[in-house]
Amino acid sequence: MSQSLPNDDELIPRLLRQEEEAYTIVVKAYQGTLLQVAKAIIGSSVAEEVVQEAWISAFKALPKFERRSSLKTWLIRIVSNNAKTRLRHESRSRPFSELSPNSNEMIDPSYFDKKGSWTQPPLSWDINSPEEILSSQQLKACLDAAIEALATLPKSVLTLRDMQGQNMDMICKVLDISESNARVLLHRARSQVRESIARCQRK
């Protein structure tokens, strides 16, 4: 079932010839990832629709693709642009910049005293390893909820970086943000997820 994916040099000409097998290979390879990217930006309910539209416009635009990036990166960029456009049109959309990029606060400042020492230090976790966390139905659900609850932009950065292993350069291009902003957002997202898990450990 998992054959190795042909490289772009082989795939792109086949796609340009509108070869059905090539379409199938590419959709099967990337649909999951593209869905995740869309969900991270626009939420679950319209993600499928956004990705479908992206596939269609991608193949229409393929003859003009200059191959300055990989096919995968290009597809991700199309999906993220579509998702962002859609987000702007949705009435219930949350503003992108829900947090000041200049804010340095990763953790509730009340956890520290004036000298910057912990007043509420982190407590030990009973369930301490990734494997154990994911084996616990409760903590796994907590993790998913924590990620889902993140604001749009931190969630996008976390998804692209920690879930999909994309590099920072690509993330900045896809989301139109600076690298320093991306780092802040990533740290904030990770911090919030950690906080949620910490709270769930107490239950």
Next chain:
Amino acid sequence: MLNCKNITQKANDYIDRDLSLMARLKFTIHLLICTHCRKYISQMRTIIKTVNMRHSETDLEISDAEVNKIVELIKTKQTK
């Protein structure tokens, strides 16, 4: 000197190896003497790994039926 609050602010850069040598040294020294911050960093690392593993668990496998549906849609739109 780095205080605990500084540590939490820079934790990401430390974990992702994005600090200068000097900054990294200061960070390491603080961690040597502060159990609270050691715990914090360890928990952050756990979270990062857990998120990453959750991704691999998440169903990225798309059913053949779904793939075919999309391919059909693409073909329909291509013939214009």
